[in-house]
Amino acid sequence: MSKTKERAMPMGVPAQGQPAGPVAPPRVSARRRRPGLIALSLALIAAGGTGVVVLVLQAGHRTQVVTVTRDVQVGEVLTEADLGRASIALDPAVKAVTADELDSVVGKRAAVELRPGSLLAPSQVTSHQLIKADEQLVPVGLKPEQVPATALTPGQKVRLVHVPAQGEDTTTAKDPQTPESVPGRVVKAGKAAPGTGVVVVDVATTADDGPRLAAWVSAGNVRLVLDAPGGS
Structure with missing residues (x-):
């Protein structure tokens, strides 16, 4: 082979008729692991799990509330026979008399007409007489x-x-x-x-x-x- 042809051949390519030598594998640079990023990922996973647990607990949390068991007209005095108890998942936006407050509403008057099966709200009872003495x-x-x-x-x-x-x-x-x-x-x-x-x-x-x-x-x-x- 002439010197001219040898120069034209790219480096690293074996000359024709010569055995090929071992090829070195490409160098791959390993990415550096960032401890801060790993810690953040673990924290997010933990937070997500905690949120699911909270939602499950809230869904299963039930509150004992006071219910109306029979018709009560406006101005009538509430008795224990008019009221009952129920266990429900109560939305925080709903204002209801809780079961441990039942004794405090017995003896008060209905400020509005009460229907059986409804929850008793604090605003539906009053300690004042609707008709005064005069x-x-x-x-x-x-x-x-x-x-x-x-x-x-x-x-x-x-x-x-x-x-x-x-x-x-x-x-x-x-x-x-x-x-x-x-x-x-x-x-x-x-x-x-x-x-x-x-x-x-x-x-x-x-x-x-x-x-x-x-x-x-x-x-x-x-x-x-x-x-x-x-x-x-």
């Missing part, structure tokens, strides 16, 4: 067009306005331009009667205004007006 309870029937769109709830302050028949004088001596009215407080609002849609609202008012309001209701000349929150 008050009277007057049922007021409202036609569908007279029922406020805002739901009537116990404790709401209202004003009962006398709407007279044609030719009847309803102005007061203090203010001839203002119709006669009496203040009241909602004790209970019933459901609309089938067919007529009339809603009966029990209103507590003073003993002096009670008979007058009852006369207005009998004549069908009364309207219910909601007071602003905090109004008298």
